[in-house]
Amino acid sequence: MAKEQLMPYEQAIERFEVVIGLEVHVELNTASKMFCGCANNFGSEPNTNVCPTCLGLPGSLPAVNRKAIESSIAIGLALDCQIAESGRFSRKNYFYPDLAKNFQTSQYDEPIAYEGKISVELETGERFEVPIERAHMEEDAGKLTHVGGATGRIQGAEYSLVDYNRAGVPLVEIVTKPIYGAEDKAPELAATYVRVIRDIVKAMDVSDAKMERGNVRCDANVSLREKGAEKLGTRTETKNVNSLRSVENAVRYEIQRQAHILAAGGSIIQETRHWHEDRGHTSAGRPKSDADDYRYFPEPDLVPVQPSLEWIEEIRKTLPENPALRRKRLQEAWGFADLEFRDVFNSDLLDEVEQTVAAGASPQSARKWWTGELARLANAQGVSITELAITPGQVAEIQKLIDAGELTDRIARDVVAGVLAGEGEPSQVIESRGLRVVTDEGALIAAIDKALASQPDVLEKIRDGKLQAAGAVIGAVMQEMRGQADAARVRELILERAK
């Protein structure tokens, strides 16, 4: 597919004002589906978590999952939203084989939560308040697998298989108001906003919040207008941006693409676009037109959700600490400089550092482990750092051995490697690999004497004040001890010998 022409990013930002809007779908982790008792379970055999209701069989009826409402209200509260006194469901009517009833049950004109805001802090420390328009409940569709075509898409497929396990899984869609004024930061703000939402729903444990599984999905709306213009430009909606990096890249791409078109005197088509992470561009999907008539009307099979004030307050009490306040608290408690703290936060390592500190390590040592050696190892293995097979408790244990002088930094790295290789707890690795600092001074002195014997002039040099001459001997001793000696102690002993 031919790539569209793009305007250089800085030039685009110079000339146009960027307006973005974000729709984030959060898949709730309730035990059962939105409108039936089927298990909400990822990865089951196809069409095993189904019943008459989520298969849309004649005569079946929906019944709202109270837990899903509770989670939706909790999300609304966490986003500082008003909670509706009455929120009804509507039917969004369109024919598609993954949609069992050929309509989606969704909140349309009466969302459960509305008029909220959330504070988003960029890497630079710059803060934006993102206005939330609404958060509403809806059901997910089934999953189509197109078989027989080259691309795995519906075009050219011989046939398609439908798995209704996901049909009826509860979703909360969070919609922002138009976000102005981000300028060149718009792509970063978009991605950071999605991350903030993901962190909140994860902290609240209302979603598994795994973007790679589609638990959190984002549609990004982008429009441009000439600086100073009153009227909003035509927007596109980019779908399928399902990683934080994709969100940032897709928004950036759309800004550049639209800027090129507008600068050339063209106009933007209001349409859905698809993001292709592998190829780094968006492609046109369906144009939005008057033909998109979903014939919304209130769902007559459900009574409106009317949460009582008592219930809302009960849910409010269960909310975890606001992530922004938590960051503030942790930074103070750890005494980190802004840069140090941002390094931890931006690497998504708050939980890990907090748990490592809780297990007895000092905040600075915990930070160094996670943002240093462990980040490097994760990167080398091509996994996310939280997927490394080491726990904060194990990291703290290793650090405590260093502090006690039983391990050197270098030996400690070997212990970590052993833990990651599945050789057991740090103590077991130390045992089986024989990784302990040699504290037997007799053995050290023997090794020092051996090294001095082969370099007889060293002691003289030291006595003459050339202390750096000890380095060659330390190297030889460490080699003899296979690295398991405390170099500082070896140095002390050499200097003593020279007296």
Place this chain on the structure above:
Amino acid sequence: MTDITSSTAAELATLIQTKKASSVEITTAFLDRMESLNAKTNSYLHIDRSNALEQAQRADQQLAAGKASSPLHGVPIAVKDNLTTTDAPTTSGSKILEGWIPPYDATVVTKLRQAAMPILGKTNLDEFAMGSSTEFSAYGPSKNPWDLDRIPGGSGGGSSSAVSGHLAPIAIGSDTGGSIRYPAAVTGSVGAKPTYGAVSRYGLIALASSLDQIGPVANTVLDAALLQDVISGHDPHDSTSLPNSLGSMVTAVQAADIKGLKVGVVKQLSSDGFQLGVKACFDDTVAKLVKAGAEVVEVDCPSFEYAVAAYYLILPAEASSNLAKFDSVRFGLRSMPEGNPTIERVMAATREKGFGPEVKRRIILGTYALSSGYYDAYYGSAQKVRTLIQQDLAAAFEKVDVLITPTAPTTAFKIGEKVDDPLAMYLNDIATIPANLAGIPGMSVPNGIASEDGLPSGVQILAPAMQDDQMYRAASIIESLYHAEWGAPLISRVPNLEVL
């Protein structure tokens, strides 16, 4: 066996409880009659003799073990074919569902099984309950036992012809705009639409979700009350089902006392547009009530004028969405188009072939009424009419306990007479529709024979929402005034089908 098949459900229940007849004997009597007469009436779409007898046998065994499951224990029943049954095909009168056996029982069917009531078979209806005559059934019309050339009403004409023709002692119907009450009126039987939400709709193939309600079709008011008590109650599967019980309708019937009963005659439904004989029967009902001591006043419900128009926007709108699931993907008919079978073309070919003309007409109407730009003018306005009708009724019920109207504007018409005139067909429900729009209970009770054609007429009783007991009370009073005159239910005068 004539005695058995012409008995009321209450009488049969007594025979069973006193061990004078077994459920198997009674069920056999009805099955025999069904087998000989269903070809004439086309009341049933599906009959499974051995399955019905097995259920009867189980009912007998339970009773022998000392376990009576319900006051109707062992009494067989007919079920309208738009309720799902795991042991019988469920077609809703449509080709698109021909042969479909649901994997689950409707809640009402479960309740019938728990009540040890053997299911005799599934009864005919207009396709997806869209119609007033059963002429829109994909499986041919049912016939009115009073005159086999006439319609038995609709959409529940299968159940009304089964009950009035004594092919079932009692039956289940569903009523969206009059589909229980209108057929009851034109066949001389009793039919009740409970308050919206009194009976679970789970397993009822939806026509218009906000209007549909399941109810009894019976020989007598007591029979209807017995059945309503069996099938009503909250169901967690149906969010719109009422949380609390409405009490016992049987008790309301047994305690019925005319003393202090205030009856309203709806001005808008008592003058123009009614067949003379029907009007005469209605005037007679009013006279009987006054004579017996009821207070009868005229009440004004001006918004009733818009009821039919509003109904024919709300119903098609909801139906167009409810029927979208019939797409060939998961169940039912699949019709392959000529040429490239894309999903859209397969869906279109299936719906083209599987749906009949009235269903297509209403899907198109409803799709249009919900379209962007038309929603407010059509669906929105219709919902406002609904509120106005509720307000009219609330004002009327401030003054009276129940309202009465003729159930239908005419007696049963001839098969084919109105089939090409949808508007004339739609007007059959003019008196019954307001109850569905308002969610209140309504019931039809026989009130005589129209002198010009010798066909039965019915009077409709309406009560405030959740006061079904008031409706049964008034129905019982009216019925007893007539039984005192006739000496037996009107249904006993149905011609002998065996010689027709």
